Amino acid sequence: MKPFHYARAGTPEDAARAGAVAGAKFIAGGTNLLDLMKLQVETPEQIVDISRLDLNQVEETEDGGLRIGALVPNADLAAHPLVRQRYEALSRALLAGASGQLRNKASTGGNLLQRTRCYYFYETGDACNKRSPGSGCAARDGFNRIHAVLGASEACIATHPSDMAVAMRMLDATVATQLPDGDRRRLSIGDFYRLPGDTPHIENALRPGELITHIELPAPPPGRQLYRKVRDRASYAFALVSVAAAIAVEEGRIASAKLAFGGLAHMPWRDGAIEEALVGQAPSDALFATASDTLLRDARGYGHNDFKIPLARRVLIATLKELTA
Structure with a gap:
């Protein structure tokens, strides 16, 4: 693991400003980022700790939906009474992911941002356009058992690993964010993610320093x-x-x-x-x-x-x- 600067954010606005520095990464639970840093797949120059921000509540909205803080642990979200009663698919998806220990630590926002489990992405000696743009895609002609069969490109055939994000996509979730300049955005989850095209290293629509603060669910679908x-x-x-x-x-x-x-x-x-x-x-x-x-x-x-x-x-x-x- 390479040396890095550490900063602890006191507010979402402070976090976004600190995260806009070149080479900065946010850390909450760290269940994916720390593994990638140990392997030097990720080599951030600055880590912005957002784990103490007040973003760990699940609140009912006026239209019968939910507003979920980005720092709500996966285990807590899966067990929340309103999630279990109204969004059974989401609760089941969360419980199907990882292990109990990881679900206790992993955050809702971090789950959306976890990176692919492609073998070649994790192996820094192999070609991977997602890790090193322009280097090629070793998975196309390699061992690709877990890889994509839809939406892939010549540059990348990796898959997204999240279970939670699949349920969120079905439920028409919205991702709410804080920008470094003080503004806020709301992105439908369909617009949040990107297909690989020629730029598989750009995985979502977030701008530099943009921080996920909440995920919003509409009222549950019928049936x-x-x-x-x-x-x-x-x-x-x-x-x-x-x-x-x-x-x-x-x-x-x-x-x-x-x-x-x-x-x-x-x-x-x-x-x-x-x-x-x-x-x-x-x-x-x-x-x-x-x-x-x-x-x-x-x-x-x-x-x-x-x-x-x-x-x-x-x-x-x-x-x-x-x-x-």
Whole structure:
């Protein structure tokens, strides 16, 4: 680990100003950043400690949604009564991630910002455009079992590892931020993340020094919710394929549908065409097959991860059958 300057922020405004310094990184729980620093994948010149900011509350909003502080630990958010009652998919997604010890420490904002678990990103001797722009992508012709089959590019086929972010995408979350100049922003989670394109090292829409302060959820969607995760072992493993879904059925037809997917792309994946194909239709095997065809119409495997395409089909169909039974 390389030497760095340490600063403790007293307010979000102070944190944003300190974070705007070149080479600065925020730290809250540190469950991802510290590992990357030890491997010298991340080499910040300044660490801005935000762990003592007053951003650890979960508050109900006037419209029946939630305002979640960026420093709320994953374990606390999963166990919160309003999350368990109204946002079951989010609670399940949080409990499916990492281990109990990590969930006690990891923050809500940090979860959104965790970086890929691509083997080549972590190995500094290998080519990785995300870690070293312009160096190439060793995963394309390497061992790519956990890598993307949707939304990838010639520059990068990494996946986003978060379970929580998949549920947040399904729930139409908004990310609230503090800017160094004193202004604030609100970004839909769909606009927050970026696909790799030619710049996979730019993973989100945050500006230098911009600090996540809250995540806002609208009122819960109608119908039943589910988070389904398929992984190599029962715990402490990242998703090969996951889906967060909320489906409402009225008078034998699907009245509303929200679906987001993990393990398939550089970001939590959502495709409005799938939801449009489902709404207004009677649940059936044929309909669910059409939905999976829509999801995977542009899917591409890279050898070791070819299995993800039929697996995603089975996971989506099983989820739709359970929620419409």
